[in-house]
Amino acid sequence: MSECNLGHVVIIGVGLIGGSLARVLKAHDAVSQITGVARSQETLDLALQLGVIDKAESDPVQAMKDADLVVLATPVSTIGPILSAIADVIPAHCVVTDAGSVKGSVATAAREALGDKIDCFVPGHPIAGTENSGVAASYADLFVDHRVILTPLPENAETDIQRVQAMWEVCGARVVRMSLEDHDAILGATSHLPHLLAYSLVDFLSQQDRHEEIFANTAGGFSDFTRIVASNPIMWRDICLANRHELIPLLKLMEQQLASYRALLEKSDGEQLQRAFLRAKTARDNLPEVTKVGNDE
Amino acid sequence: MSECNLGHVVIIGVGLIGGSLARVLKAHDAVSQITGVARSQETLDLALQLGVIDKAESDPVQAMKDADLVVLATPVSTIGPILSAIADVIPAHCVVTDAGSVKGSVATAAREALGDKIDCFVPGHPIAGTENSGVAASYADLFVDHRVILTPLPENAETDIQRVQAMWEVCGARVVRMSLEDHDAILGATSHLPHLLAYSLVDFLSQQDRHEEIFANTAGGFSDFTRIVASNPIMWRDICLANRHELIPLLKLMEQQLASYRALLEKSDGEQLQRAFLRAKTARDNLPEVTKVGNDE
Numbered sequence: 001m002s003e004c005n006l007g008h009v010v011i012i013g014v015g016l017i018g019g020s021l022a023r024v025l026k027a028h029d030a031v032s033q034i035t036g037v038a039r040s041q042e043t044l045d046l047a048l049q050l051g052v053i054d055k056a057e058s059d060p061v062q063a064m065k066d067a068d069l070v071v072l073a074t075p076v077s078t079i080g081p082i083l084s085a086i087a088d089v090i091p092a093h094c095v096v097t098d099a100g101s102v103k104g105s106v107a108t109a110a111r112e113a114l115g116d117k118i119d120c121f122v123p124g125h126p127i128a129g130t131e132n133s134g135v136a137a138s139y140a141d142l143f144v145d146h147r148v149i150l151t152p153l154p155e156n157a158e159t160d161i162q163r164v165q166a167m168w169e170v171c172g173a174r175v176v177r178m179s180l181e182d183h184d185a186i187l188g189a190t191s192h193l194p195h196l197l198a199y200s201l202v203d204f205l206s207q208q209d210r211h212e213e214i215f216a217n218t219a220g221g222f223s224d225f226t227r228i229v230a231s232n233p234i235m236w237r238d239i240c241l242a243n244r245h246e247l248i249p250l251l252k253l254m255e256q257q258l259a260s261y262r263a264l265l266e267k268s269d270g271e272q273l274q275r276a277f278l279r280a281k282t283a284r285d286n287l288p289e290v291t292k293v294g295n296d297e
Numbered sequence: 298m299s300e301c302n303l304g305h306v307v308i309i310g311v312g313l314i315g316g317s318l319a320r321v322l323k324a325h326d327a328v329s330q331i332t333g334v335a336r337s338q339e340t341l342d343l344a345l346q347l348g349v350i351d352k353a354e355s356d357p358v359q360a361m362k363d364a365d366l367v368v369l370a371t372p373v374s375t376i377g378p379i380l381s382a383i384a385d386v387i388p389a390h391c392v393v394t395d396a397g398s399v400k401g402s403v404a405t406a407a408r409e410a411l412g413d414k415i416d417c418f419v420p421g422h423p424i425a426g427t428e429n430s431g432v433a434a435s436y437a438d439l440f441v442d443h444r445v446i447l448t449p450l451p452e453n454a455e456t457d458i459q460r461v462q463a464m465w466e467v468c469g470a471r472v473v474r475m476s477l478e479d480h481d482a483i484l485g486a487t488s489h490l491p492h493l494l495a496y497s498l499v500d501f502l503s504q505q506d507r508h509e510e511i512f513a514n515t516a517g518g519f520s521d522f523t524r525i526v527a528s529n530p531i532m533w534r535d536i537c538l539a540n541r542h543e544l545i546p547l548l549k550l551m552e553q554q555l556a557s558y559r560a561l562l563e564k565s566d567g568e569q570l571q572r573a574f575l576r577a578k579t580a581r582d583n584l585p586e587v588t589k590v591g592n593d594e
Contacts (some may be wrong), residue, residue: 016509120314127478127516147514161423182510189502190515197494197560202577204554206487212481215584217444218422218487222359222584224521229581233574244562251559255552257501261493265541270534280499284526287512287519 004166006030012060012082014047016129017099018073019138022052023169027140030170037063040161047135056265064089069163071118075240080109083121087114095160097124097167101187102242103180119155122164124148125183126173127191127260131230144172147188151180174208195236196251198229299461303327304365308499309357309379311344313426314396315370315486316435318468319349327467334360361386366460369395374535377406380418384411392457394421395465398484399539400477401447416452419461420589421445422480423470424488428527441469445486448477485543492533493548495526 009025023033034052036058038044044056056244064086071128072079079098100106103123110121128146129210130137144287148168148200152161164176178186205214240247264273306322308315311333322328333350336342341353354360361367361383369376376395387393393434398402400420407418427434427489445465449458462472476485501509537544561570 109569120560127514129516137416146516149514155340186507186511186514189505189511190519194498194519196520196555197498199574199577200551200554200558201491201494202580203573204551206576206580208486210483214483215580216422217446217483218428218584219443221426221428222487222491222524224524226577226581227521228518229574229577231578233571233578236574237571240562240570241565241567244565248559248562251555251562255500255555255559257497258493258548258552258555261497262552265537265545265548266536268355268541270538270558272589273537274530276500276533277496277533279503279525280496280523280526281528281530282514283499283503283508284523287515 004030004170005032006163006167006170008035008066009167010032010035010037010057010060010067010070011053012063012070012072013074013078014038014043014053014135015073016020016137016142017126017134018071018137019047019050019052019125019135020128020140020142021071021073021099021167022047023138023140024143024171026052026054028170030167035063036068043135046100050135052135052138056292060086060090064091064094064265065095067091069167070094070096071167071294072096072100075238076100076106076236076242078104079106080113083113084109087199088114090117090120095122095163096120097122097150097164099124099126100242101191101239102107103149103183104245107151107153114148115145116151119157122156122161123180124164124168125151125187126168126171127187128173129231130224131227133232133235141172143168146173148175149183150175150177151183152177184243184246188243188250192239192243192247193250193254195228195231196240196247197254198226199236202226202229272285301347301467302329303464303467304462305332306358306362306464307334307354307357307364308331308350309326309360309367309369310375311335311340311350311372311432312370313430313432313434313439314423316344316349316432317425317437317439318368318370318396318464319344320435320437321440321468322464323348323351324395325467327464332360332364344488347432349432349435357383358386361388361391364388364391364465367391368464369393370398372532372535373397373399373403373539376403377410379406381409384414387414387417388447392418392419392460393417394419394447394461396421396423397539398422398488398536399576400480402539402583404448404450404477415450415455416454417457418450419453419458420448420450420477421461421465422448422484423465423468425470428524429442430529430532434514438469440465445470445472446480447472447474448480449474449585456566480544481540485540485547489536489540489544490551492525492528493537493544493549495523496533499526514569566574 035055
């Protein structure tokens with residue numbers, strides 16, 4: 001289907017994202033080989049057994065040999081340390097990218113780790129995922145019609161950016177480019193802030209004396225509203241910390257927004273309340289259809 | 298299937314809830330007749346055409362003739378006025394119930410409207426719904442395995458409560474009883490507060506300068522999180538106003554909860570943040586399965 005051959009692709013972190021990427025690249029015959037790297041032997045065994053990867057490797061340094069394209073699909077806090085470990089053995093022609101949900105902190109860590117080799121690193125973020133984790137949850141269609149945001153660095157060669165773009169286009173994704181800063185501001189608002197709100201609601205309710213009675217009386221609306229809370233807490237801790245400079249002011253604004261709704265209730269101002277709800281409903285009803293696919297992040 | 302015959306049932310408000318109730322009662326042959334009452338002739342015509350009701354009536358007073366059981370499935374703010382209108386013509390043996398999402402304000406309005414006839418009114422609330430409104434969205438399975446909360450008044454006869462309970466059991470619902478106060482406290486936490494949070498997030502984002510770019514970069518997680526925002530703004534305005542005494546302190550506590558998360562981010566306290574997320578995930582993962590059905594409210 002694809003005429004693109006990406007060569008030897010090394011995927012570090014064979015979870016939902018890395019596993020799905022491996023599956024689709026193999027399905028489209030877009031690679032000569034896929035090496036999967038994971039710390040856990042169990043994950044590697046499962047990935048081999050499921051046919052997700054061709055070769056398994058627990059040491060990222062060993063995996064670099066003959067690598068043409070490296071994708072880091074591990075929690076954002078691990079990207080700097082992994083890049084430090086492989087910095088000296090990244091082959092000359094090799095391009096490295098990542099799938100981290102925060103781009104500013106990743107780029108900073110990459111600069112520190114790679115030094116004057118920073119030009120090989122093209123930061124990226126597929127806007128896809130589910131609340132499930134691990135290679136067993138991966139599937140080849142995860143990225144179809146989803147956005148992948150690339151946030152190229154000034155040092156990147158256009159041809160290197162295009163290799164990363166070609167990889168995501170094989171996956172059926174729509175690739176857009178934006179600055180690191182824009183990415184973190186926008187994803188802070190659309191993804192990280194909603195996760196914090198959902199976590200904070202369920203956390204709050206779970207600490208009420210009557211929490212059992214409360215949870216017994218929830219329905220599907222609550223379940224949908226809180227589905228993102230089922231995501232990996234460590235991954236989301238890392239994302240929130242890495243993007244805290246965006247999230248701190250956003251949280252403050254949300255506190256003010258809730259206080260303004262509270263003021264409307266205190267004044268019994270139904271007119272303003274209805275206007276606010278209608279504003280929200282109109283925006284929600286007009287969401288691009290593709291964003292309503294049952295995917296996360 | 299059911300041995301229960303509820304006689305002539307009058308459903309005032311033939312929308313998602315009233316229409317679904319009518320459908321299931323007819324499907325189970327549990328009634329001698331269903332009269333649907335709505336202000337809009339279009340709704341009545343559609344309900345007749347879909348076979349949801351046997352007879353259509355625009356005037357609730359006219360519909361009371363020979364009524365055995367009356368269900369008010371209209372927005373909470375309309376329940377008082379409708380009860381006032383029909384107070385003098387409710388047949389002696391007839392039981393009246395409602396499906397309103399707030400029970401304290403409804404009971405107060407019912408007392409004012411019905412005076413010493415208050416014993417015929419058994420307040421109720423089916424914990425079911427979707428973000429869609431109207432009789433066209435109604436379906437007979439809406440209540441299957443869902444909770445219906447009855448909040449009987451001290452004046453209610455046990456036999457009258459049991460007639461209402463029997464009606465909901467025909468629908469496949471699990472009927473529980475609690476006090477008006479408990480109902481409003483619990484549903485405030487599980488339903489009304491999440492709606493306010495979701496409305497406030499989308500309302501907040503829609504007012505950002507970059508709102509178009511923001512909404513273009515949402516994914517399925519955002520879509521699920523905000524699905525309840527697609528609900529009817531007028532209905533939710535009424536619910537929030539009617540339960541404002543519960544919601545005002547809950548909103549205040551949520552503001553404090555967000556501020557405490559913000560403090561963790563300001564201190565980069567990953568350990569506490571992870572603990573909070575894990576607490577929430579554990580509670581979410583342990584939700585009773587039945588509450589995860591794609592239903593609302």
